Amino acid sequence: MPDLVLALSLVFTVENLIAVMIGVTLGIVLGSIPGLTADMAIALLVPFTFFFNPLTGIVALMAVAKGGSFGGSIPAILFNMPGTPQATATALDGFPMRKKGEGKKALEIAHYASTTGDLISDFILLLVAAPLAAIALKIGPIEYSAIILFSLVVIATATGAFPVRGMIGIGIGLLLGTVGRDDFLATERFTFGLLTLEDGINLVPLLLGLLVLSEAFSQLRYREPPPPPRDDATLAGDTSHVSWRDYRRLFPTMLRSGLLGTGIGALPGIGATVGAFLSYETARRMSKQPEKFGTGIEEGIAAPEAGNSAVQGANLIPLVTLGIPGNLVAALLLGAFMIHGLTPGPFLMRDQGHLLYALFLTLIVSNIVILFVGHFYIKLATRVQTLPREVIFPLIVMFCSIGAYAVGTNMFDVTMMFLFGVFGYFLRLMKISVIPVVIAFFLGPLLETAVRRSLLLGGGDLTVFLQQPISLAFLILTALALLFLGYQSIRRQRKSRSPATMEP
Amino acid sequence: MLKRTSIALLALATLLFPSALAQDGFPSKPITVVIPYGAGGMTDLSNRILATALEQRLGGRVDVVNRPGAGGYLGFSEAMRENDGHTIVAVTTDIFANTVLLDRDFTMDGVALLGSYMPQERVLFGHPSAPFSDFEGLIEHAAENRVRFADGGALWAGNVVKAMAKEDGVNIVHIPFESGAEGSAALLGGHVEIGETGVGTPAWQAAKNGELNMLAVITDGDLSAFGFDDVPNLEDLGYDHVVRMYYGWAVSPDVPEEIRARLEAAMEDVVTDPEVVAKLEAVDLTPRFMPSDEYAEIVDRVLGEAADLQGFIQE
Numbered sequence: 001m002p003d004l005v006l007a008l009s010l011v012f013t014v015e016n017l018i019a020v021m022i023g024v025t026l027g028i029v030l031g032s033i034p035g036l037t038a039d040m041a042i043a044l045l046v047p048f049t050f051f052f053n054p055l056t057g058i059v060a061l062m063a064v065a066k067g068g069s070f071g072g073s074i075p076a077i078l079f080n081m082p083g084t085p086q087a088t089a090t091a092l093d094g095f096p097m098r099k100k101g102e103g104k105k106a107l108e109i110a111h112y113a114s115t116t117g118d119l120i121s122d123f124i125l126l127l128v129a130a131p132l133a134a135i136a137l138k139i140g141p142i143e144y145s146a147i148i149l150f151s152l153v154v155i156a157t158a159t160g161a162f163p164v165r166g167m168i169g170i171g172i173g174l175l176l177g178t179v180g181r182d183d184f185l186a187t188e189r190f191t192f193g194l195l196t197l198e199d200g201i202n203l204v205p206l207l208l209g210l211l212v213l214s215e216a217f218s219q220l221r222y223r224e225p226p227p228p229p230r231d232d233a234t235l236a237g238d239t240s241h242v243s244w245r246d247y248r249r250l251f252p253t254m255l256r257s258g259l260l261g262t263g264i265g266a267l268p269g270i271g272a273t274v275g276a277f278l279s280y281e282t283a284r285r286m287s288k289q290p291e292k293f294g295t296g297i298e299e300g301i302a303a304p305e306a307g308n309s310a311v312q313g314a315n316l317i318p319l320v321t322l323g324i325p326g327n328l329v330a331a332l333l334l335g336a337f338m339i340h341g342l343t344p345g346p347f348l349m350r351d352q353g354h355l356l357y358a359l360f361l362t363l364i365v366s367n368i369v370i371l372f373v374g375h376f377y378i379k380l381a382t383r384v385q386t387l388p389r390e391v392i393f394p395l396i397v398m399f400c401s402i403g404a405y406a407v408g409t410n411m412f413d414v415t416m417m418f419l420f421g422v423f424g425y426f427l428r429l430m431k432i433s434v435i436p437v438v439i440a441f442f443l444g445p446l447l448e449t450a451v452r453r454s455l456l457l458g459g460g461d462l463t464v465f466l467q468q469p470i471s472l473a474f475l476i477l478t479a480l481a482l483l484f485l486g487y488q489s490i491r492r493q494r495k496s497r498s499p500a501t502m503e504p
Numbered sequence: 505m506l507k508r509t510s511i512a513l514l515a516l517a518t519l520l521f522p523s524a525l526a527q528d529g530f531p532s533k534p535i536t537v538v539i540p541y542g543a544g545g546m547t548d549l550s551n552r553i554l555a556t557a558l559e560q561r562l563g564g565r566v567d568v569v570n571r572p573g574a575g576g577y578l579g580f581s582e583a584m585r586e587n588d589g590h591t592i593v594a595v596t597t598d599i600f601a602n603t604v605l606l607d608r609d610f611t612m613d614g615v616a617l618l619g620s621y622m623p624q625e626r627v628l629f630g631h632p633s634a635p636f637s638d639f640e641g642l643i644e645h646a647a648e649n650r651v652r653f654a655d656g657g658a659l660w661a662g663n664v665v666k667a668m669a670k671e672d673g674v675n676i677v678h679i680p681f682e683s684g685a686e687g688s689a690a691l692l693g694g695h696v697e698i699g700e701t702g703v704g705t706p707a708w709q710a711a712k713n714g715e716l717n718m719l720a721v722i723t724d725g726d727l728s729a730f731g732f733d734d735v736p737n738l739e740d741l742g743y744d745h746v747v748r749m750y751y752g753w754a755v756s757p758d759v760p761e762e763i764r765a766r767l768e769a770a771m772e773d774v775v776t777d778p779e780v781v782a783k784l785e786a787v788d789l790t791p792r793f794m795p796s797d798e799y800a801e802i803v804d805r806v807l808g809e810a811a812d813l814q815g816f817i818q819e
Binding site: 043047186199268269318323324325332333335338345346347459 | 542543544545548549552553556568569570571572573574575577578581605606650652659677678679680681682685686688689690692693694695696704705706709710712713715783786787788
């Protein structure tokens with residue numbers, strides 16, 4: 001407790017508040033431009049944290065990450081072009097809602113849900129970080145295998161209007177994920193002797209190509225009628241907003257997603273995207289009107305946004321308590337901590353407890369700042385809707401090229417991005433959703449290593465997966481999800497025999 | 505003091521003879537330090553600390569750029585194509601050992617080393633729930649039982665432990681992990697009995713705290729700098745294969761001799777700068793300058809040993 005009191009005196013300094021303001025704004029702005037990401041901003045900012053005191057420097061970086069998490073939902077909702085994978089689930093209902101002319105309300109839901117999810121995970125961080133981290137350590141390769149398999153299947157059902165096509169998408173994603181040297185024997189797979197492919201296909205160019213460029217190509221193909229809030233006059237008409245009653249109604253969804261996201265964030269490596277999709281799917285399963293998901297329903301935005309934001313905050317749990325970075329941002333933060341001579345891990349909690357509490361408290365402060373900055377930014381962002389596609393799309397392509405280049409400062413990645421853009425365009429023509437492709441691409445390698453490690457641990461015995469209670473539970477859930485998927489597709493086939501209910 | 509005087513003299517010379525400086529003007533543009541790994545790792549961290557001091561020493565801008573890929577070889581091989589001396593690449597002996605272990609086309613003629621700025625020790629840890637608490641106990645136990653071993657993301661270190669097990673004919677199963685942090689998590693969670701990582705990882709911190717046992721040092725050094733004098737290293741224990749981990753800088757062999765000499769001198773100054781030393785030691789890094797010829801000898805030796813190691817494991 002004395003740590004907490006000392007921490008309070010560290011939090012409210014002018015530098016901290018300025019750092020939070022700048023960080024949050026930078027994160028929201030960069031996150032809202034497809035192609036540019038908050039991760040990129042953090043990588044660029046790490047060296048500058050040298051010149052701040054440790055708390056201010058790290059808080060600034062965290063503020064960027066938090067701002068970016070909300071910012072990413074803006075292009076997902078306005079253009080159906082998620083610039084970050086974790087905003088993909090937000091687009092499922094966000095974009096339909098915007099097409100209905102309620103873009104502003106969709107953005108506001110994302111904003112409030114994001115902040116709520118964040119706050120939930122920050123409070124948990126403040127209260128029970130250490131015990132949670134100790135539990136997370138008990139999750140080993142065997143449990144990981146089952147959890148990842150479950151996530152993969154659930155996401156396929158979440159996005160699959162066409163289960164078979166969803167499976168094809170997963171297959172493509174898994175195949176793309178095998179490119180590169182394998183982690184166990186360092187054998188080259190599909191690298192064509194290129195050094196740039198040894199570590200596999202880079203995630204950023206792949207997802208910018210599939211999620212953003214191919215969507216731009218598809219939208220340009222149709223001379224679709226301009227969406228409702230097109231000119232300033234009708235924009236003024238977009239008075240949709242979230243009322244206090246709306247918020248209260250959505251709160252249970254946000255709370256559930258926030259808790260789910262926190263749990264996933266405590267496990268290193270699984271990530272915000274899975275958190276977003278699992279929250280979305282949970283919300284749908286528990287909803288009284290599951291068929292409305294995907295048509296622009298409010299819960300469909302609140303759930304994934306609360307879920308992915310909670311993961312981001314909770315990713316700090318394994319970092320500060322054990323020194324194990326759960327994602328890229330945490331890895332960058334690890335560097336930032338160490339530049340200041342602080343080594344994250346059990347010692348940090350013991351020796352610098354006041355500093356950690358100050359960090360957690362400042363995170364809560366930065367959530368409040370996001371609430372204000374986001375409020376004004378939404379007004380600005382809704383104006384972007386009024387710009388013609390001829391202006392917006394070339395800009396998006398430009399920013400994507402910059403983003404793809406910046407990850408590894410490599411032109412090869414830019415080429416890859418355009419190739420994936422064209423590839424994604426054809427997938428969309430064949431009505432194969434690109435989302436399972438992207439998800440399988442980054443879960444596939446995780447699943448492969450986890451399964452191979454489990455088999456090594458168990459001496460090649462396949463039943464290891466059934467002997468651990470956690471993995472057994474997830475395998476049963478996976479089987480149930482698959483059965484449900486099969487049942488759905490049979491029912492749909494029966495329906496489609498009658499011409500009146502043909503699928504589009 | 506001498507350094508300050510020389511900087512003052514240099515400044516004066518610049519004022520008096522601007523053209524003279526422009527002729528042999530080095531650096532004539534910002535220097536780039538290429539980190540062939542991602543941001544946040546040990547190579548990245550140590551070089552960012554060095555770069556700030558290097559800027560003051562060379563009197564020009566120094567940019568640190570991450571160029572990850574192919575286990576460090578991508579950034580390395582690209583930097584070898586830049587030969588005006590303004591591109592330095594941060595290397596480790598690990599990159600060179602891997603050229604052998606991964607059958608890459610590489611010889612010592614392809615690189616000019618500028619020196620090494622720090623060695624790093626790698627340690628074999630044991631989980632307290634395992635029925636042994638020292639190296640001898642491990643070997644005795646593994647002679648009868650299956651012992652699961654997590655590596656810390658380095659192919660070379662994993663292979664050294666594999667070779668150790670093979671020499672003794674004991675049953676140690678190697679389970680590869682992607683990084684020291686991942687390997688640490690497997691070890692701390694008790695999913696494996698033993699694991700290997702570099703100094704500074706979560707496993708190392710837990711071991712310092714007494715939560716893991718330090719069984720052996722698998723590099724050629726010891727842990728006396730950290731107050732652990734009694735952890736034996738594999739070389740002392742009589743094993744043929746050992747990791748030699750040294751961080752350093754390299755440039756293309758086409759960079760003129762005098763520029764290489766100036767960069768090497770700059771590295772020596774920076775690494776011995778007390779402020780830099782303090783910053784590195786704060787996070788358990790152990791700065792120690794080693795001139796380029798000595799470093800080249802070590803790298804040359806590593807190439808030979810890695811070939812032996814590869815042969816022994818595949819035997």
